[in-house]
């Protein structure tokens with residue numbers, strides 16, 4: 001059960017955190033390796049204070065002894081994203097890496113009050129392994145890459161106001177793949193565009209996202225939410241896409257059946273657990289995810305349980 005819950009991100013998972021509240025120092029709430037290609041890896045981070053500086057260090061060893069940062073190009077794309085550092089979200093990227101190679105990372109996040117290194121000294125470094133092939137070369141051989149681009153709105157808790165700087169992640173539960181991550185595009189009505197063509201399978205090939213595949217979308221809200229509540233999770237399904245033309249379509253993705261809150265095609269205790277985690281959350285609170293409000297009443301309560309209980313054991317098609 002715990003393993004299954006972790007798969008869907010419903011209990012503590014792959015996050016690194018410094019939970020030392022109350023504190024006059026900044027806390028780096030989470031880091032996550034994202035947007036992994038054959039030559040680059042990005043590390044996303046969130047802080048509970050506005051970010052004034054980001055430095056990424058790359059190591060060849062898990063102990064953090066052999067610093068190889070100078071061999072590569074490091075930049076901080078979030079510097080150019082309006083409001084990102086102001087709300088405590090950041091992405092640092094290292095390019096020029098070798099394919100199929102494991103690298104180790106430490107991130108220095110500077111705020112007005114302190115500089116925090118993540119992971120902290122003595123803890124295992126964040127690690128990620130590059131993919132085996134270059135996406136561009138794959139495109140050149142004429143393969144149809146028709147996975148779509150999922151657009152997702154970045155709004156403040158409650159969904160009332162668009163917020164630049166919210167960091168949106170997308171992955172496929174159970175695939176074991178890194179998330180793809182994006183900030184809202186400028187001039188896009190505050191939507192993040194998440195290109196499913198940037199998902200890779202275990203062999204380093206483009207991950208073919210079939211129609212109706214469950215997609216997990218998470219958002220980091222930085223200083224807008226309390227540390228324990230800053231990640232919001234929703235689930236969607238990939239839309240039907242056509243193999244031709246070989247151009248990805250931008251889509252909002254498909255909502256999941258309301259009682260199937262974790263969108264795995266069956267109504268079971270997982271769906272119940274997801275709702276339980278958000279019990280009593282109102283739509284303007286950080287704990288609230290529209291996914292857990294089964295009846296869309298604006299409050300997560302026993303009525304939402306009842307919706308699930310009424311369908312318990314049902315499997316697709318609902």
Ligand SMILES: [Ca+2]
Nearest residue numbers: 260264266271
């Ligand atoms: Ca389910």
Ligand SMILES: [Ca+2]
Nearest residue numbers: 293297299300
């Ligand atoms: Ca409700």
